[in-house]
Amino acid sequence: MKKQKSIVYRCGNCSHEEPKWLGRCPECGEWNTLLESAVLSASGSPRGSSALSEAVVHSLPLSSVDPHEGSRVSSGIGELDRVLGGGVMKRSAVLFGGEPGIGKSTLLLQVAAACGTKGRVLYVSGEESAGQVRMRADRLGISGERIELFCSGRLEEIQRILEAVKPVLVVVDSVQTLHSPEAGLVPGTVNQMKYCCHELISWVKERDAALFLVAHVTKDGVIAGPKTLEHMVDTVLYFEQNDADSRFLRATKNRFGSVDEIGIFTMGEKGLQPVDDPSSLFLVRREGDLPPGVATAAVLEGSRVLLVEIQALAVPAKGAMSRVFSDRIDSARVSRVAATLEKHLKLRLSAHDLYVNVAGGIRIAEVGVELALAAALHSARTGLPLPPRTALAGELSLAGEARPVRRFSARVKAARGLGFETFIGPRASRRDDGDAESSEPFTQAPDLRSAIRILFGTERTTGSGADD
Numbered sequence: 001m002k003k004q005k006s007i008v009y010r011c012g013n014c015s016h017e018e019p020k021w022l023g024r025c026p027e028c029g030e031w032n033t034l035l036e037s038a039v040l041s042a043s044g045s046p047r048g049s050s051a052l053s054e055a056v057v058h059s060l061p062l063s064s065v066d067p068h069e070g071s072r073v074s075s076g077i078g079e080l081d082r083v084l085g086g087g088v089m090k091r092s093a094v095l096f097g098g099e100p101g102i103g104k105s106t107l108l109l110q111v112a113a114a115c116g117t118k119g120r121v122l123y124v125s126g127e128e129s130a131g132q133v134r135m136r137a138d139r140l141g142i143s144g145e146r147i148e149l150f151c152s153g154r155l156e157e158i159q160r161i162l163e164a165v166k167p168v169l170v171v172v173d174s175v176q177t178l179h180s181p182e183a184g185l186v187p188g189t190v191n192q193m194k195y196c197c198h199e200l201i202s203w204v205k206e207r208d209a210a211l212f213l214v215a216h217v218t219k220d221g222v223i224a225g226p227k228t229l230e231h232m233v234d235t236v237l238y239f240e241q242n243d244a245d246s247r248f249l250r251a252t253k254n255r256f257g258s259v260d261e262i263g264i265f266t267m268g269e270k271g272l273q274p275v276d277d278p279s280s281l282f283l284v285r286r287e288g289d290l291p292p293g294v295a296t297a298a299v300l301e302g303s304r305v306l307l308v309e310i311q312a313l314a315v316p317a318k319g320a321m322s323r324v325f326s327d328r329i330d331s332a333r334v335s336r337v338a339a340t341l342e343k344h345l346k347l348r349l350s351a352h353d354l355y356v357n358v359a360g361g362i363r364i365a366e367v368g369v370e371l372a373l374a375a376a377l378h379s380a381r382t383g384l385p386l387p388p389r390t391a392l393a394g395e396l397s398l399a400g401e402a403r404p405v406r407r408f409s410a411r412v413k414a415a416r417g418l419g420f421e422t423f424i425g426p427r428a429s430r431r432d433d434g435d436a437e438s439s440e441p442f443t444q445a446p447d448l449r450s451a452i453r454i455l456f457g458t459e460r461t462t463g464s465g466a467d468d
Protein backbone atom coordinates (compact mmCIF):
# COMPACT_ATOMS: atom_id res chain seq x y z
CA MET A 1 0.00 0.00 0.00
CA LYS A 2 1.36 3.38 -0.94
CA LYS A 3 2.28 5.54 2.04
CA GLN A 4 1.65 9.25 1.92
CA LYS A 5 2.29 12.17 4.13
CA SER A 6 -0.73 13.81 5.71
CA ILE A 7 -1.02 16.68 8.11
CA VAL A 8 -2.51 16.53 11.56
CA TYR A 9 -2.58 19.15 14.28
CA ARG A 10 -1.16 17.89 17.55
CA CYS A 11 -1.68 19.58 20.90
CA GLY A 12 1.63 20.57 22.48
CA ASN A 13 0.06 20.15 25.90
CA CYS A 14 -1.70 16.78 25.82
CA SER A 15 -0.69 15.35 22.40
CA HIS A 16 -4.31 15.14 21.27
CA GLU A 17 -4.60 15.16 17.48
CA GLU A 18 -7.10 16.95 15.28
CA PRO A 19 -7.43 16.80 11.50
CA LYS A 20 -8.04 20.57 11.35
CA TRP A 21 -6.41 23.45 13.16
CA LEU A 22 -8.40 24.73 16.11
CA GLY A 23 -7.70 27.67 18.40
CA ARG A 24 -8.41 25.59 21.47
CA CYS A 25 -7.60 21.95 22.14
CA PRO A 26 -10.92 20.10 22.62
CA GLU A 27 -9.17 17.56 24.86
CA CYS A 28 -7.32 19.66 27.46
CA GLY A 29 -8.89 23.05 26.79
CA GLU A 30 -5.55 24.88 26.32
CA TRP A 31 -5.49 27.74 23.81
CA ASN A 32 -3.13 27.97 20.85
CA THR A 33 -1.44 24.67 21.50
CA LEU A 34 -2.30 22.83 18.25
CA LEU A 35 0.72 22.54 16.01
CA GLU A 36 0.99 21.22 12.54
CA SER A 37 2.73 17.87 12.34
CA ALA A 38 3.13 15.37 9.55
CA VAL A 39 2.25 11.70 9.88
CA LEU A 40 2.92 8.91 7.46
CA SER A 41 -0.26 7.03 6.74
CA ALA A 42 -1.51 4.39 4.35
CA SER A 43 -3.30 6.21 1.54
CA GLY A 44 -6.92 6.76 2.22
CA SER A 45 -6.68 6.16 5.95
CA PRO A 46 -6.72 9.40 7.87
CA ARG A 47 -4.12 10.06 10.57
CA GLY A 48 -2.35 6.78 10.12
CA SER A 49 -4.89 4.73 12.00
CA SER A 50 -4.18 1.61 9.95
CA ALA A 51 -0.42 2.06 10.43
CA LEU A 52 -1.09 2.17 14.15
CA SER A 53 -3.29 -0.94 14.05
CA GLU A 54 -0.48 -2.86 12.35
CA ALA A 55 2.05 -1.97 15.03
CA VAL A 56 2.62 -4.49 17.81
CA VAL A 57 1.54 -3.14 21.15
CA HIS A 58 1.24 -5.04 24.37
CA SER A 59 0.61 -4.59 28.03
CA LEU A 60 2.41 -6.50 30.76
CA PRO A 61 1.57 -7.78 34.24
CA LEU A 62 2.40 -5.17 36.87
CA SER A 63 4.15 -7.82 38.96
CA SER A 64 6.64 -8.45 36.17
CA VAL A 65 7.85 -4.85 36.10
CA ASP A 66 11.35 -4.32 37.49
CA PRO A 67 10.93 -1.95 40.44
CA HIS A 68 14.56 -0.86 40.11
CA GLU A 69 14.08 0.34 36.58
CA GLY A 70 14.34 3.91 37.71
CA SER A 71 16.94 3.53 40.42
CA ARG A 72 18.55 6.50 42.07
CA VAL A 73 22.02 7.91 41.97
CA SER A 74 23.47 10.54 44.22
CA SER A 75 23.65 14.03 42.77
CA GLY A 76 26.85 14.41 44.77
CA ILE A 77 25.19 17.18 46.77
CA GLY A 78 23.50 15.92 49.92
CA GLU A 79 21.05 18.79 50.27
CA LEU A 80 19.79 18.25 46.71
CA ASP A 81 19.52 14.48 47.25
CA ARG A 82 17.44 15.14 50.34
CA VAL A 83 14.98 17.35 48.48
CA LEU A 84 14.73 14.86 45.60
CA GLY A 85 13.87 12.09 48.06
CA GLY A 86 17.24 10.33 48.23
CA GLY A 87 19.05 11.09 45.00
CA VAL A 88 18.40 11.64 41.33
CA MET A 89 16.01 9.15 39.80
CA LYS A 90 17.14 7.74 36.47
CA ARG A 91 14.69 8.25 33.61
CA SER A 92 13.29 11.28 35.36
CA ALA A 93 12.95 14.92 34.45
CA VAL A 94 13.42 17.65 37.02
CA LEU A 95 12.31 21.22 36.43
CA PHE A 96 14.66 23.52 38.30
CA GLY A 97 13.15 26.98 38.68
CA GLY A 98 14.31 30.17 40.31
CA GLU A 99 14.91 33.83 39.74
CA PRO A 100 17.74 34.92 37.49
CA GLY A 101 21.00 35.15 39.43
CA ILE A 102 19.92 32.91 42.29
CA GLY A 103 22.48 30.23 41.47
CA LYS A 104 20.76 27.65 39.26
CA SER A 105 23.59 27.38 36.76
CA THR A 106 26.12 27.29 39.60
CA LEU A 107 24.39 24.47 41.45
CA LEU A 108 23.79 22.38 38.34
CA LEU A 109 27.38 22.74 37.21
CA GLN A 110 28.38 21.52 40.68
CA VAL A 111 25.98 18.59 40.24
CA ALA A 112 27.38 17.84 36.80
CA ALA A 113 30.84 17.58 38.35
CA ALA A 114 29.90 15.71 41.50
CA CYS A 115 27.07 13.36 40.56
CA GLY A 116 27.60 9.70 41.30
CA THR A 117 26.64 8.36 37.89
CA LYS A 118 29.04 6.41 35.79
CA GLY A 119 28.99 7.85 32.34
CA ARG A 120 29.09 11.19 30.70
CA VAL A 121 27.26 14.33 31.68
CA LEU A 122 26.01 16.75 29.07
CA TYR A 123 25.65 20.41 29.99
CA VAL A 124 23.66 22.30 27.39
CA SER A 125 23.94 26.05 27.73
CA GLY A 126 21.76 28.23 25.59
CA GLU A 127 22.54 31.31 27.63
CA GLU A 128 26.26 31.41 28.13
CA SER A 129 29.20 30.86 25.85
CA ALA A 130 31.56 27.93 26.37
CA GLY A 131 34.15 30.37 27.74
CA GLN A 132 31.73 31.73 30.32
CA VAL A 133 30.81 28.25 31.52
CA ARG A 134 34.50 27.40 31.72
CA MET A 135 35.19 30.49 33.79
CA ARG A 136 32.49 29.51 36.24
CA ALA A 137 33.89 25.96 36.39
CA ASP A 138 37.36 27.36 37.16
CA ARG A 139 35.94 29.50 39.90
CA LEU A 140 34.23 26.44 41.37
CA GLY A 141 37.37 24.35 41.08
CA ILE A 142 35.75 21.99 38.59
CA SER A 143 38.08 20.45 36.06
CA GLY A 144 35.19 19.08 34.04
CA GLU A 145 36.74 15.99 32.42
CA ARG A 146 33.50 14.09 32.31
CA ILE A 147 31.32 17.08 31.44
CA GLU A 148 30.53 17.55 27.78
CA LEU A 149 29.52 21.11 27.00
CA PHE A 150 27.25 22.17 24.18
CA CYS A 151 26.22 25.77 23.71
CA SER A 152 23.02 26.01 21.73
CA GLY A 153 19.29 26.14 22.24
CA ARG A 154 18.36 24.52 18.94
CA LEU A 155 16.51 21.29 19.70
CA GLU A 156 17.59 19.34 16.64
CA GLU A 157 21.25 20.07 17.36
CA ILE A 158 20.84 19.06 20.99
CA GLN A 159 19.18 15.82 19.90
CA ARG A 160 22.11 15.04 17.62
CA ILE A 161 24.54 15.66 20.47
CA LEU A 162 22.47 13.48 22.78
CA GLU A 163 22.73 10.60 20.32
CA ALA A 164 26.46 11.12 19.92
CA VAL A 165 27.35 11.57 23.60
CA LYS A 166 24.71 9.29 25.16
CA PRO A 167 24.93 11.06 28.51
CA VAL A 168 23.52 9.69 31.76
CA LEU A 169 22.81 13.16 33.10
CA VAL A 170 21.64 16.07 31.00
CA VAL A 171 21.39 19.67 32.17
CA VAL A 172 19.55 22.08 29.89
CA ASP A 173 20.18 25.71 30.85
CA SER A 174 17.62 27.10 30.21
CA VAL A 175 14.25 26.01 28.82
CA GLN A 176 13.63 29.61 27.76
CA THR A 177 16.41 29.33 25.18
CA LEU A 178 15.10 26.14 23.55
CA HIS A 179 13.69 26.42 20.07
CA SER A 180 12.80 24.31 17.09
CA PRO A 181 11.34 25.14 13.68
CA GLU A 182 9.08 22.11 14.17
CA ALA A 183 7.19 24.04 16.81
CA GLY A 184 6.15 27.02 14.76
CA LEU A 185 7.89 29.94 13.22
CA VAL A 186 8.16 32.27 16.20
CA PRO A 187 11.03 31.37 18.55
CA GLY A 188 10.69 31.90 22.28
CA THR A 189 6.99 31.06 22.53
CA VAL A 190 5.52 28.83 25.20
CA ASN A 191 4.69 26.29 22.52
CA GLN A 192 8.32 26.17 21.41
CA MET A 193 9.44 25.56 24.95
CA LYS A 194 6.83 22.89 25.58
CA TYR A 195 7.54 21.09 22.35
CA CYS A 196 11.30 21.06 22.92
CA CYS A 197 10.98 19.95 26.56
CA HIS A 198 8.59 17.20 25.55
CA GLU A 199 11.10 15.89 23.03
CA LEU A 200 13.99 16.02 25.52
CA ILE A 201 11.94 14.37 28.26
CA SER A 202 10.99 11.58 25.83
CA TRP A 203 14.66 11.04 25.09
CA VAL A 204 15.69 10.54 28.74
CA LYS A 205 12.65 8.39 29.49
CA GLU A 206 13.74 5.89 26.89
CA ARG A 207 17.28 5.71 28.23
CA ASP A 208 18.94 5.43 31.61
CA ALA A 209 19.40 9.15 31.84
CA ALA A 210 18.14 11.95 34.04
CA LEU A 211 17.31 15.46 32.90
CA PHE A 212 17.49 18.79 34.71
CA LEU A 213 15.62 21.59 32.99
CA VAL A 214 16.57 25.05 34.24
CA ALA A 215 13.75 27.58 34.15
CA HIS A 216 13.90 31.26 34.98
CA VAL A 217 11.04 32.38 37.11
CA THR A 218 10.45 36.07 37.59
CA LYS A 219 9.86 37.87 40.84
CA ASP A 220 6.06 37.83 40.75
CA GLY A 221 6.22 34.06 40.52
CA VAL A 222 3.57 34.02 37.83
CA ILE A 223 5.26 31.72 35.49
CA ALA A 224 3.36 31.72 32.26
CA GLY A 225 6.18 29.75 30.70
CA PRO A 226 7.77 27.23 33.08
CA LYS A 227 4.52 26.66 34.99
CA THR A 228 3.10 25.04 31.87
CA LEU A 229 5.93 22.47 31.98
CA GLU A 230 5.14 21.26 35.47
CA HIS A 231 2.75 18.51 34.43
CA MET A 232 5.34 17.07 32.02
CA VAL A 233 8.13 16.56 34.53
CA ASP A 234 8.47 14.22 37.51
CA THR A 235 9.83 16.74 39.95
CA VAL A 236 9.58 20.49 40.25
CA LEU A 237 12.21 22.23 42.37
CA TYR A 238 12.31 25.89 43.23
CA PHE A 239 15.38 27.67 44.39
CA GLU A 240 14.61 30.70 46.54
CA GLN A 241 16.76 33.35 48.03
CA ASN A 242 16.52 33.75 51.75
CA ASP A 243 18.26 36.60 53.54
CA ALA A 244 21.74 37.60 52.46
CA ASP A 245 23.66 34.61 51.14
CA SER A 246 21.44 31.69 52.05
CA ARG A 247 19.27 29.85 49.56
CA PHE A 248 16.47 27.34 50.05
CA LEU A 249 15.65 24.56 47.65
CA ARG A 250 12.10 23.21 47.80
CA ALA A 251 10.15 20.65 45.84
CA THR A 252 6.63 21.63 44.84
CA LYS A 253 5.99 18.38 43.01
CA ASN A 254 7.82 15.11 43.50
CA ARG A 255 6.74 11.80 42.02
CA PHE A 256 9.53 10.00 43.88
CA GLY A 257 9.55 11.58 47.31
CA SER A 258 7.92 14.05 49.61
CA VAL A 259 7.60 17.77 49.06
CA ASP A 260 8.34 18.59 52.69
CA GLU A 261 12.11 18.63 52.61
CA ILE A 262 14.11 21.75 52.07
CA GLY A 263 17.72 22.01 51.06
CA ILE A 264 19.69 24.88 52.56
CA PHE A 265 22.76 26.39 50.92
CA THR A 266 24.92 29.45 51.26
CA MET A 267 26.43 31.11 48.22
CA GLY A 268 30.10 31.73 48.74
CA GLU A 269 33.32 32.19 46.85
CA LYS A 270 33.32 28.56 45.81
CA GLY A 271 29.71 28.30 44.73
CA LEU A 272 26.86 26.87 46.75
CA GLN A 273 27.78 25.12 49.98
CA PRO A 274 25.31 22.92 51.87
CA VAL A 275 24.55 24.18 55.37
CA ASP A 276 25.21 21.36 57.81
CA ASP A 277 23.84 23.11 60.85
CA PRO A 278 20.83 25.06 59.55
CA SER A 279 19.78 26.27 63.00
CA SER A 280 22.88 28.47 62.99
CA LEU A 281 21.13 30.56 60.33
CA PHE A 282 17.95 31.03 62.36
CA LEU A 283 19.27 31.62 65.83
CA VAL A 284 20.78 34.77 67.18
CA ARG A 285 23.58 34.08 69.64
CA ARG A 286 23.28 36.39 72.64
CA GLU A 287 25.11 36.75 75.88
CA GLY A 288 23.07 37.46 79.00
CA ASP A 289 19.37 38.30 79.04
CA LEU A 290 17.12 38.12 76.03
CA PRO A 291 15.29 41.19 74.82
CA PRO A 292 11.50 41.04 75.29
CA GLY A 293 9.50 39.57 72.41
CA VAL A 294 11.99 36.83 71.54
CA ALA A 295 11.34 33.08 71.90
CA THR A 296 12.94 29.99 70.37
CA ALA A 297 10.81 27.32 68.68
CA ALA A 298 11.86 23.80 67.75
CA VAL A 299 10.02 23.15 64.49
CA LEU A 300 10.05 20.40 61.91
CA GLU A 301 11.08 21.21 58.38
CA GLY A 302 10.70 17.96 56.47
CA SER A 303 12.61 15.31 58.38
CA ARG A 304 14.81 17.85 60.16
CA VAL A 305 14.37 19.73 63.39
CA LEU A 306 15.23 23.40 63.17
CA LEU A 307 15.58 25.78 66.08
CA VAL A 308 14.37 29.18 65.04
CA GLU A 309 14.08 32.48 66.82
CA ILE A 310 10.59 33.99 66.75
CA GLN A 311 10.49 37.76 67.26
CA ALA A 312 7.36 39.70 68.15
CA LEU A 313 6.62 43.35 68.67
CA ALA A 314 3.38 44.83 70.00
CA VAL A 315 2.74 48.55 69.55
CA PRO A 316 -0.48 50.50 70.15
CA ALA A 317 -2.65 50.23 67.02
CA LYS A 318 -2.18 53.08 64.57
CA GLY A 319 -5.61 52.77 63.05
CA ALA A 320 -9.06 52.12 64.43
CA MET A 321 -8.43 48.42 63.87
CA SER A 322 -5.38 46.58 65.11
CA ARG A 323 -3.41 44.69 62.49
CA VAL A 324 -1.03 41.77 62.24
CA PHE A 325 2.10 42.13 60.13
CA SER A 326 3.68 38.73 59.66
CA ASP A 327 5.02 37.27 56.45
CA ARG A 328 7.12 34.41 57.84
CA ILE A 329 4.34 32.88 59.90
CA ASP A 330 0.82 32.91 58.51
CA SER A 331 -1.02 36.00 59.82
CA ALA A 332 -4.14 33.95 60.52
CA ARG A 333 -2.08 31.77 62.86
CA VAL A 334 -0.67 34.85 64.62
CA SER A 335 -4.19 36.29 65.04
CA ARG A 336 -5.49 33.00 66.43
CA VAL A 337 -2.64 32.63 68.93
CA ALA A 338 -3.08 36.29 69.97
CA ALA A 339 -6.81 35.71 70.50
CA THR A 340 -6.05 32.61 72.58
CA LEU A 341 -3.67 34.65 74.77
CA GLU A 342 -6.24 37.37 75.15
CA LYS A 343 -9.01 34.98 76.12
CA HIS A 344 -7.19 32.60 78.42
CA LEU A 345 -4.60 34.89 80.00
CA LYS A 346 -6.58 38.12 79.88
CA LEU A 347 -3.66 39.68 78.03
CA ARG A 348 -5.08 42.54 76.01
CA LEU A 349 -3.64 42.45 72.51
CA SER A 350 -6.58 43.60 70.42
CA ALA A 351 -5.68 47.29 70.74
CA HIS A 352 -2.15 46.60 69.44
CA ASP A 353 -0.58 46.14 66.07
CA LEU A 354 1.43 42.94 66.13
CA TYR A 355 4.60 42.43 64.13
CA VAL A 356 6.07 38.93 63.90
CA ASN A 357 9.32 37.88 62.29
CA VAL A 358 11.52 34.78 62.16
CA ALA A 359 15.28 35.33 62.37
CA GLY A 360 17.08 34.26 59.22
CA GLY A 361 13.91 34.82 57.19
CA ILE A 362 12.63 31.26 56.95
CA ARG A 363 8.88 30.73 56.55
CA ILE A 364 7.42 28.51 59.23
CA ALA A 365 4.21 26.65 58.48
CA GLU A 366 4.47 23.93 61.11
CA VAL A 367 1.94 23.86 63.98
CA GLY A 368 4.66 23.15 66.54
CA VAL A 369 5.65 26.83 66.40
CA GLU A 370 2.49 28.00 68.18
CA LEU A 371 3.62 27.71 71.79
CA ALA A 372 6.80 29.69 71.10
CA LEU A 373 4.79 32.24 69.13
CA ALA A 374 2.47 32.69 72.12
CA ALA A 375 5.49 33.12 74.39
CA ALA A 376 7.04 35.72 72.06
CA LEU A 377 3.76 37.68 71.84
CA HIS A 378 3.27 37.55 75.59
CA SER A 379 6.82 38.74 76.17
CA ALA A 380 6.44 41.52 73.58
CA ARG A 381 3.25 42.78 75.16
CA THR A 382 4.36 42.59 78.80
CA GLY A 383 8.00 43.56 78.28
CA LEU A 384 9.12 40.55 80.32
CA PRO A 385 11.91 38.63 78.58
CA LEU A 386 11.96 34.83 78.39
CA PRO A 387 14.60 33.05 80.45
CA PRO A 388 17.74 32.43 78.37
CA ARG A 389 18.52 29.05 76.76
CA THR A 390 14.86 28.03 76.65
CA ALA A 391 13.11 26.44 73.66
CA LEU A 392 9.48 25.49 73.10
CA ALA A 393 7.38 23.27 70.88
CA GLY A 394 3.65 22.68 70.89
CA GLU A 395 0.39 23.32 69.10
CA LEU A 396 -2.24 25.49 70.77
CA SER A 397 -5.92 24.69 70.76
CA LEU A 398 -8.51 27.45 70.89
CA ALA A 399 -9.33 26.20 74.38
CA GLY A 400 -5.81 27.15 75.44
CA GLU A 401 -4.44 23.61 75.68
CA ALA A 402 -0.96 22.75 74.46
CA ARG A 403 -1.37 19.84 72.07
CA PRO A 404 1.29 17.21 71.34
CA VAL A 405 3.34 17.53 68.19
CA ARG A 406 5.15 15.00 66.03
CA ARG A 407 8.67 13.88 66.91
CA PHE A 408 8.69 15.71 70.18
CA SER A 409 11.71 13.90 71.62
CA ALA A 410 13.73 14.65 68.51
CA ARG A 411 12.99 18.33 69.01
CA VAL A 412 14.07 18.23 72.65
CA LYS A 413 17.24 16.42 71.67
CA ALA A 414 18.09 18.89 68.93
CA ALA A 415 17.57 21.80 71.31
CA ARG A 416 19.83 20.22 73.93
CA GLY A 417 22.48 19.68 71.27
CA LEU A 418 22.44 23.42 70.60
CA GLY A 419 22.81 24.32 74.26
CA PHE A 420 19.18 24.93 75.27
CA GLU A 421 18.86 23.90 78.89
CA THR A 422 15.10 24.14 79.30
CA PHE A 423 12.55 22.71 76.89
CA ILE A 424 8.88 23.44 77.39
CA GLY A 425 6.11 21.49 75.71
CA PRO A 426 2.93 19.49 76.12
CA ARG A 427 2.67 16.13 77.82
CA ALA A 428 3.77 13.56 75.27
CA SER A 429 4.07 13.00 71.59
CA ARG A 430 1.24 11.38 69.68
CA ARG A 431 1.02 7.61 69.68
CA ASP A 432 1.14 7.47 65.87
CA ASP A 433 4.34 9.40 66.00
CA GLY A 434 6.81 6.74 64.95
CA ASP A 435 9.03 8.58 67.38
CA ALA A 436 11.67 5.98 68.04
CA GLU A 437 13.98 8.34 69.86
CA SER A 438 14.33 7.72 73.57
CA SER A 439 12.26 10.08 75.62
CA GLU A 440 14.16 13.20 76.52
CA PRO A 441 13.55 15.10 79.74
CA PHE A 442 11.57 18.30 79.35
CA THR A 443 9.44 20.73 81.31
CA GLN A 444 5.84 19.83 80.87
CA ALA A 445 3.20 22.43 80.07
CA PRO A 446 -0.24 20.94 79.45
CA ASP A 447 -1.70 24.31 78.50
CA LEU A 448 -0.84 27.86 77.58
CA ARG A 449 -1.44 29.15 81.08
CA SER A 450 1.10 26.79 82.63
CA ALA A 451 3.65 27.46 79.87
CA ILE A 452 3.42 31.19 80.56
CA ARG A 453 3.67 30.58 84.29
CA ILE A 454 6.80 28.49 83.81
CA LEU A 455 8.38 31.11 81.60
CA PHE A 456 7.49 34.29 83.41
CA GLY A 457 6.23 33.32 86.85
CA THR A 458 7.66 31.38 89.70
CA GLU A 459 5.46 28.31 89.65
CA ARG A 460 7.02 25.34 87.85
CA THR A 461 5.54 22.01 86.86
CA THR A 462 7.81 19.30 85.62
CA GLY A 463 7.22 16.46 83.19
CA SER A 464 8.49 12.89 83.31
CA GLY A 465 12.14 13.22 84.19
CA ALA A 466 12.94 16.73 85.30
CA ASP A 467 14.93 18.81 82.94
CA ASP A 468 17.94 19.16 85.15
Ligand code: TYD
Residues within 6 Å of the ligand: 098, 099, 100, 101, 102, 103, 104, 105, 106, 107, 136, 139, 140, 267, 268, 269, 270, 271, 272
Ligand atom coordinates in the same frame (compact mmCIF):
# COMPACT_ATOMS: atom_id res chain seq x y z
P1 TYD B 1 24.06 31.78 38.54
O1 TYD B 1 24.34 30.36 38.84
O2 TYD B 1 24.61 32.32 37.27
O3 TYD B 1 22.51 32.11 38.62
P2 TYD B 1 21.31 31.65 37.66
O4 TYD B 1 21.81 30.58 36.77
O5 TYD B 1 20.23 31.20 38.60
O6 TYD B 1 20.87 32.87 36.91
O7 TYD B 1 24.61 32.61 39.80
C1 TYD B 1 24.95 33.89 39.62
C2 TYD B 1 25.33 34.58 40.91
O8 TYD B 1 26.05 33.77 41.81
C3 TYD B 1 26.20 35.73 40.57
O9 TYD B 1 25.65 36.87 41.21
C4 TYD B 1 27.55 35.39 41.09
C5 TYD B 1 27.26 34.44 42.19
N1 TYD B 1 28.31 33.45 42.41
C6 TYD B 1 28.97 33.41 43.63
O10 TYD B 1 28.70 34.19 44.53
N2 TYD B 1 29.93 32.45 43.85
C7 TYD B 1 30.27 31.54 42.89
O11 TYD B 1 31.15 30.68 43.14
C8 TYD B 1 29.59 31.60 41.62
C9 TYD B 1 29.94 30.65 40.53
C10 TYD B 1 28.62 32.56 41.44
Ligand code: MG
Residues within 6 Å of the ligand: 101, 104, 105, 106, 127, 173
Ligand atom coordinates in the same frame (compact mmCIF):
# COMPACT_ATOMS: atom_id res chain seq x y z
MG1 MG C 1 22.12 30.69 34.72
